[in-house]
Amino acid sequence: MKRVRNYILVAVATLVMCGTALAQNIPLTETSESDVQLRLRAGLEVPIGQKWEFSWSEQMRLHNNLSNFDKIVSSVGFGYKPWRFLKLDAQYGLVNERTSKTDNDTGFKTINWQIRHRLNFDVTGSVRWGRVKLSLRERLRAQFRTDSINKYEHANPELSLRSRLKGAVKLNNARWEPYAFVEIYTTLNAPAAVDNYITSPLKVDNYINRVRFAVGTEMKLNNSSKMDFYYMLHLNRSYDARYKGNAGDIKSWELEKKCAHVICIDYKFKL
Numbered sequence: 246m247k248r249v250r251n252y253i254l255v256a257v258a259t260l261v262m263c264g265t266a267l268a269q270n271i272p273l274t275e276t277s278e279s280d281v282q283l284r285l286r287a288g289l290e291v292p293i294g295q296k297w298e299f300s301w302s303e304q305m306r307l308h309n310n311l312s313n314f315d316k317i318v319s320s321v322g323f324g325y326k327p328w329r330f331l332k333l334d335a336q337y338g339l340v341n342e343r344t345s346k347t348d349n350d351t352g353f354k355t356i357n358w359q360i361r362h363r364l365n366f367d368v369t370g371s372v373r374w375g376r377v378k379l380s381l382r383e384r385l386r387a388q389f390r391t392d393s394i395n396k397y398e399h400a401n402p403e404l405s406l407r408s409r410l411k412g413a414v415k416l417n418n419a420r421w422e423p424y425a426f427v428e429i430y431t432t433l434n435a436p437a438a439v440d441n442y443i444t445s446p447l448k449v450d451n452y453i454n455r456v457r458f459a460v461g462t463e464m465k466l467n468n469s470s471k472m473d474f475y476y477m478l479h480l481n482r483s484y485d486a487r488y489k490g491n492a493g494d495i496k497s498w499e500l501e502k503k504c505a506h507v508i509c510i511d512y513k514f515k516l
Contacts, residue, residue, distance in 0.1 A: 271438050271495055277502040282315070282479075283307040284507060290515040298324045300336070308505070317341040322365070331370055338363035340388070362389040376416075382409045397442035398486055404433035405454075413463075423462040424475075430455035438486040443493030456480045461509070473511035480504055 288302035300322050308315040322336030340361035345354055364387045371380035384407040394401055411426035430453065437450035461475020481503040487496045 271440065271498045273498050273500060275500045275502065277504075279504045280308055280506070281310045282505050282507045283311055284509045286509075286511045288511065288513045290513065292516065296326050298326075300324065313343065315343055318363075320363075330372060332367075334365070334367035334369070336363075336365040336367070338365070360391045362391070363387070364389075376414055378413045378415070380411045380413075382411070383407070384409070395442065395488065397436050397439065397447060397488060400434045400436055403435075406431045406433060409457075420465045421462055422465075423460075425460045426457075428455075428457040428459075429453055430457075435484065436486065438484070438495060438498045440495055441493045442488050442495075450484070452482075452484075454481065454483050459509075469516070470512065470514045473509070473513070475509050477507040477509060478504070479507050 284304060284306050286302055286304040288300060291299040293299055300320075302318075302320045304316075304318040304320070306315040306318070307313065318338050318340050320336055320338040322334055324332060324334045326332045340363050342359050342361055344357050344359050366385045367382055369380055369382040371378060373379075386405050386407060387402045388405075389402045390399065407428060407430050409426055409428040411424060413422050413424035415422050432451045432454050434449050435451055435454070437448040439445035439448060457477055457479055459475050459477040461473065464472045464474070466472060481501070483501050485497075485499045485501055487498075488494065489496050
């Protein structure tokens with residue numbers, strides 16, 4: 246019995262030491278911030294026959310409490326509606342994203358604009374009961390970077406699945422349609438933290454990294470155009486691993502959290 250007890254104590258001590266070593270090699274830290282943002286978008290829809298349509302839009306985003314441009318997104322796409330309750334969409338977006346980097350030695354911050362290429366593939370199903378409409382959209386997104394990256398730090402392309410449940414009510418005057426939706430983002434190929442990217446195989450650790458809650462209303466201006474006003478609570482969380490360039494050892498592992506209050510105004514014109 247004494248020998249068995251000694252074996253158990255040795256095993257427990259080994260597990261504790263391994264866990265401690267792992268915690269030391271991958272120090273998880275957390276950061277948290279809040280922000281107020283603004284998104285402005287203008288779009289055009291062109292019907293092609295009875296079931297097809299072409300779309301184009303330009304969007305401008307402000308962040309850092311409305312003090313900086315964040316992104317400019319130019320999008321084109323095609324939609325196909327085989328039945329009244331089902332719609333398929335494919336969209337390409339050219340994303341011009343503002344990035345900043347601070348030098349650790351001098352503290353000097355440099356601002357750059359990075360190009361991203363974005364592909365969206367949507368499947369939307371909807372049902373209507375009288376004035377109430379419910380819809381569920383599943384969006385597969387692939388975003389491609391144009392800068393040089395370490396695949397252990399950033400996936401390229403970055404794949405994600407966006408699931409949005411939306412409810413809308415058409416009012417009596419037929420001009421206003423208030424709505425609310427919730428949307429969940431799930432990563433599909435997020436890189437997991439490893440002790441050393443030179444000696445360790447690439448791993449993925451997928452998780453829900455974004456949740457959106459929104460309330461708003463559409464306003465019909467005339468038969469061809471409408472406005473869309475909505476407020477969105479944007480909750481972000483992402484794991485960010487950094488490695489030493491030469492040795493490959495992990496340098497930091499950070500959980501970044503952000504709460505953004507986003508005001509959105511869209512204009513859409515349909516031919």
